[in-house]
Amino acid sequence: MNQGNGDPVTAPDRYALLAGTLGTPVGIPAVGVSYGTGEAFAATPGLTVHLATETTAEVRSTENVVAESRTGRADNVVMAGAHLDSVPAGAGINDNGSGSAALLEVALQMARTKPVNKVRFAWWGAEEASLVGSTFYVNSLTPQQQAQIKLYLNFDMVASPNYQFGVFDGDDSAAQGAGPGPLGSAQIEALFEAFFAARGLPTNPADFTGRSDYGPFIAAGVNIPAGGLFTGAEGVKTAADVAKFGGVAGVAYDPCYHDPCDDLFRVTQKGGDAALYAQLRGQYTLIGNVNVFALDTNADAIATAVITYAFDTSSIPPRTTTATAARSTRTGDQTLQ
Known part of the structure; x- marks a missing residue:
């Protein structure tokens, strides 16, 4: 049930x-x-x-799409990913067309750069079926190949219509949920926080719940530092959130999460609450179920993080064989990502 x-x-x-x-x-x-x-x-x-x-x-067969820079240190890989699939109910234009599109644009813009560190982009298959694509990928790597990945950045839902600016809580400063990420995750969080602070924008801590493709990377025995952005799914926006980001309190960050109305067209005709979306459009520019400001800002944050680490990962401490940051990919929440 x-x-x-x-x-x-x-x-x-x-x-x-x-x-x-x-x-x-x-x-x-x-x-x-x-x-x-x-x-x-x-x-x-x-x-x-x-x-x-x-x-x-x-x-059934599915595919991961992986591309990496021709240049850069192969023993110091900067990896960024987003999942390609949606739930069967609909197109998934926010979950996760938003993350996939933003990451693709960053990859295209970086095509002519010659990074110091190898940059690897991944678009994961079958995330909604229990992280199948990313789990297969990580488990297919040798220990040496895993060790060559300096960090992993995850972008799953970055344009929720009733958005928050969520940054994964690498140091567990919020003291909620799953605890801190592996060693180095706090430094990734700090980079994203600095980006938003420079623009005078507030953020919320996002918990490492294991519900997206960073899960296999931070799992026990792998301990790859991770970070990323998340504008919210079925969680309910609070009055405190509204004071930070605007929007409508008491409803989900993405009111069309995992529904047919998570689409680029005819959101209200596909089940979206017409009155609520009229309210949101009164405050934000929306294209379908995509918040344009959230997408634009997060795309800049993604580009900033990827290009920064492409040339300098000195802020990320080295991993040790004794590092332990036990994590579990979902056990009781396999359908709701």
């Missing part, structure tokens, strides 16, 4: 029919139901349920 946490109005995907991912084959049949259905089943003593399903079991 779906997990049913959060407000059903602002996080309906936590209550809807569960389209789960098992990850690997299991020995018993498994189906998903909505939170309400599961709750009703659990509250009925002695209940016997008969299910009829039509299923397809097949092997």
Whole structure:
């Protein structure tokens, strides 16, 4: 059954029919139901349920797209990634067309540079199916190849219509959630914070929940420093957020998160709340489900970080074999990324 946490109005995907991912084959049949259905089943003593399903079991192929600079130190790789896929419900223009597009533009603009450190761009496949693409990639590397990656930058949802400027909390200064990132993550956070401070823009700390493609990189045994940007998904914008960023309190940062209305066209015709989007358009420039200011600002921040580390990673401390920053990629939240 779906997990049913959060407000059903602002996080309906936590209550809807569960389209789960098992990850690997299991020995018993498994189906998903909505939170309400599961709750009703659990509250009925002695209940016997008969299910009829039509299923397809097949092997599907997906791809990661990886490109790297021709020049630069191969033993000191700066890596940046964004996932290409969306959930089956819709186009995913914010999740994650925004991150993928911003990263692609940075790569195109850097095409003629000759960085000191090799720069590797990745667009991940099957993130929404439990980080399949990035996990496969990291697990396919030898320990030596993993050690050559100096840091990883992740950009998943950087243009949420009711945005925040979220910077991954490398040093766990917010003391919330999963704890700090591996050694060096605090320095990545500081670089992003300096970028926003220089523009007089506030930020929020974003927790390393493991719900995006940085997860395999910061997992125990790998310990690659990571950082990145996140404008918010199903989390609810607070009054304090509104004081910082504007927008509408009491609703999600992305009201179309994992829904058909996460599109570039006809957002309200595809299920978006017309009154809410009219309110947001009164404050922001939106193109479909994309906040133009958030996308433009974050694209500049992405470019700043990538080009900075392309030429100088001296701020990132060296990793040691004794470093431990235990992390787990999602276990109980496999469908909601």
